[in-house]
Amino acid sequence: MSYVVDFTDVSTVGLESSPVTEALAGLRANEARYYKNKYDHVFTTEPADEANETVDFVHRVLAEERDxxxxSKPLEASAFEVDGMRMAYVFYESGLAINVMYTIEDGGKRAVGFKLSDGMEVPEELADRFKFARQKSKLAGTIRGSYFVIKGE
Structure with missing residues (x-):
């Protein structure tokens, strides 16, 4: 069942098993607010076990691009198209959020972004490979983020 993410009344629906539930819910709401304000897009998620195609896509890009x-267990996922870009999100039990963004036109932007919820440690699989910048958010506290450019198709 899909869930429309509300960024005015932050809910932990679907994220209850995370040790950083409140921070992850704030991170998810922060993403929802960004897409609503920038693109007038309503951010909707599904339980990860109902969004296998999206979760598999994100995992395949990670494996092929950077091994x-x-x-962590995926809890929720979202896939949508906005302003000529396709986006795929996966929110993990650890508090990690990963998005894959690529423009539909050839030669456009293609990247993978990582965001860490406030209070979580950098996952071992990312620790020595990426530097994380800090960003303050009213909804999510301190978000740490990093990314890499996708080189493949």
Whole structure:
């Protein structure tokens, strides 16, 4: 069952098993607010076990591009198209959020972004490979983020 993410009344629906539930819910709401304000897009998620195609896509990109396998359990996922870009999100039990963004036109932007919820440690599989910048958010506290550019198709 899909869930429309509300960024005015932050809910932990679907994220209850995370040790950083509140921070992860804030991170998810922060993403929802960004897409609503920038693109007038309503951010909707599904339980990860109902969004296998999206989860598999994100995991395949990570494996093929950087030989990364995420140890944490995926809780929710979202896939949508906005302003000529396709987006795929996976939110993990550890508090990690990963998005894959690529423009539909050839030669456009293609990247993978990582965001860490406030209070979580950098996952071992990312620790020595990426530097994380800090960003303050009213909804999510301190978000740490990093990314890499996708080189493949």
């Amino acid at each position: 990364i396998t995420i140890a």
